[in-house]
Amino acid sequence: MIHPWQAPLFAQLASRRQHLPHALLLHGRAGLGKTDFALHFAQSLLCETPQADGAACTRCAACGWFEAGHHPDFRWVSLQEEDASEEEGPGEGKTRKAPTQITVDAIRALSGFMTTSTHRQGKRIVLIAPADALNVNAANALLKTLEEPLPGTLFLLVSDEPGRLAATIRSRCQNVRFNLPPVAEAQAWLAAQGVESAPLFLALAGGAPLEARRLALQDAGQRAALLQLLSNPAASLGQLSEQAARMPTPEWIGWLQRWAHDLLEQKLAGQPRYHLDFSEALARMAQRADLYDLLAWERQLRDARRLANHPLNARLLAESLLVPGLAMR
Numbered sequence: 001m002i003h004p005w006q007a008p009l010f011a012q013l014a015s016r017r018q019h020l021p022h023a024l025l026l027h028g029r030a031g032l033g034k035t036d037f038a039l040h041f042a043q044s045l046l047c048e049t050p051q052a053d054g055a056a057c058t059r060c061a062a063c064g065w066f067e068a069g070h071h072p073d074f075r076w077v078s079l080q081e082e083d084a085s086e087e088e089g090p091g092e093g094k095t096r097k098a099p100t101q102i103t104v105d106a107i108r109a110l111s112g113f114m115t116t117s118t119h120r121q122g123k124r125i126v127l128i129a130p131a132d133a134l135n136v137n138a139a140n141a142l143l144k145t146l147e148e149p150l151p152g153t154l155f156l157l158v159s160d161e162p163g164r165l166a167a168t169i170r171s172r173c174q175n176v177r178f179n180l181p182p183v184a185e186a187q188a189w190l191a192a193q194g195v196e197s198a199p200l201f202l203a204l205a206g207g208a209p210l211e212a213r214r215l216a217l218q219d220a221g222q223r224a225a226l227l228q229l230l231s232n233p234a235a236s237l238g239q240l241s242e243q244a245a246r247m248p249t250p251e252w253i254g255w256l257q258r259w260a261h262d263l264l265e266q267k268l269a270g271q272p273r274y275h276l277d278f279s280e281a282l283a284r285m286a287q288r289a290d291l292y293d294l295l296a297w298e299r300q301l302r303d304a305r306r307l308a309n310h311p312l313n314a315r316l317l318a319e320s321l322l323v324p325g326l327a328m329r
């Protein structure tokens, strides 16, 4: 599926379908629909009777296989379940570890696919998404393949954070940059998707429409509950950390990061950027907050976010991260 804001980019790439390099790096911030775009583009290249604008016909045999997830000349390399045996600690740590890496096995597993002849029109496509999840060994294995490109093979790498990719891999890909769509277009799309308060959620998502939709769908008032407590001088640390513990760790840390960022913006530029519905509380708190305390809190939150997938003790973490914010009420 292609999203409306991607149509110009699709037209641009589709017009080059006979002259594509052997690797494209689709990059841009999360929530812009890059992987959806990559799938749509891959299908259009494998389609046997593409439409005049380059889009897949959705009716030929190749389209049928692609949509059913088993086109023989297409592979999607993604995150795999990791060995959870190192899981530490009882109790809270019991939840299964979410996969975070693409390992070398996944790249090695492509070798059969890469060396047998293609089944249909001679095109072979490998999608690697999220490409920044390639670990060092996987990246090295991929590099060898990219150094000796096979004719007719196209690698599509998708990344929210291309800076995390090995420079040697980046240098072998042609860049395709995804930009934020115009605000009005994104808001209209969100409204058509049934998202109420589209401007608020688009702001919370930093302008990325799919991220905004995801936030709107999962929100169910948890963010507002957390921020109401955070901005209420009568609320206790215990109440706050309890509310935080009801939400996934990366999520509430993300909300606090935006909160700290808003306090900074309010202080320096006179208006918040994300939590538009808390502008009054933010204005009040920004006056009281010390700039250096704020910067230190922002840094503390950023560091915690990086470790958020391995919370040692969610409650302890919540309390240590919330204390600086409380002092600003």
Ligand SMILES: [Zn+2]
Pocket (backbone or CB within 6 Å): 046, 047, 048, 049, 050, 056, 057, 058, 059, 060, 061, 062, 063
């Ligand atoms: Zn087709």
